């Protein structure tokens with residue numbers, strides 16, 4: 603049996619978890635899922651639809667919002683009870699963190715960001731290294747495989763199954779397990795309520811935007827297209843935009859229908875976060891910018907002229 607951690611934010615599923623469920627189904631074994639926190643119990647329907655027969659729900663008074671060490675402890679308890687062949691989760695920062703705690707509690711290795719898994723003795727995984735520029739074939743010698751699934755390496759596949767049956771359990775947590783917890787949150791949503799994770803269109807700006815004021819044009823274009831604004835790390839480290847908008851290796855990994863990269867050179871750490879976008883449009887003054895290798899369409903020009911021109915052309919087309 604394969605156990606899949608479905609990550610959720612106060613009952614709202616992380617869609618990358620559906621990819622982990624699909625990756626688990628491909629291993630030709632029964633799949634069961636687990637959510638941490640009782641507000642995840644409402645995900646029994648979607649867990650079943652994507653192939654899980656059972657949804658284990660870890661409930662405890664110390665588990666409220668995200669508590670990654672408590673997740674690791676709860677998973678450890680469940681592993682002892684169910685003895686799965688593998689525990690999988692999405693290769694998101696939260697998925698990686700929670701499974702890292704599980705692996706540390708069990709004193710076994712964890713394979714992060716796997717694009718392929720072959721169970722065996724030892725297990726064989728292909729995993730992304732160096733921001734996806736190197737694919738490593740690795741052998742994992744532990745009996746239990748603890749692994750996360752590389753974002754966007756597996757398309758989520760609905761199997762239309764019935765809701766998973768819910769089994770509640772109370773993990774034996776220790777006080778230290780809730781040392782790391784969320785104390786407060788900043789509103790991480792962009793204007794219009796569309797976040798980087800769910801946006802179909804992202805208009806992303808880099809150093810070439812020139813400063814925080816330059817992002818007004820990008821916001822206008824993004825709003826017109828029903829999307830949101832992203833940016834490179836130079837932009838967040840300069841304090842022009844919040845970190846929640848950073849795309850890349852140390853930001854959010856995205857795969858929208860349309861990614862417009864304006865004034866971004868295409869460092870590998872940025873490419874790692876957006877190369878799975880369906881259509882990439884580059885706006886850059888430099889015809890040799892590395893990001894052009896990934897472009898479906900390129901406009902060589904000054905973004906301060908090109909973006910307003912695009913915006914007014916789209917407005918005119920929309921009437």
Ligand SMILES: Cc1cc2nc3c(=O)[nH]c(=O)nc-3n(C[C@H](O)[C@H](O)[C@H](O)COP(=O)(O)OP(=O)(O)OC[C@H]3O[C@@H](n4cnc5c(N)ncnc54)[C@H](O)[C@@H]3O)c2cc1C
Nearest residue numbers: 808809810834835850851852853865866867871872887905
């Ligand atoms: C460990 C590590 C992790 C990192 N993680 C990330 C990450 O998650 N995300 C990320 O983005 N980076 C990340 N970086 C940083 C990365 O290496 C680059 O420094 C960064 O992506 C460069 O940002 P940029 O493309 O905006 O700036 P630059 O590389 O300076 O590029 C600016 C581009 O704008 C163009 N330009 C200038 N003026 C205009 C104009 N008027 N109109 C049109 N084009 C113009 C230029 O031709 C150039 O191509 C990381 C680095 C490290 C070491």
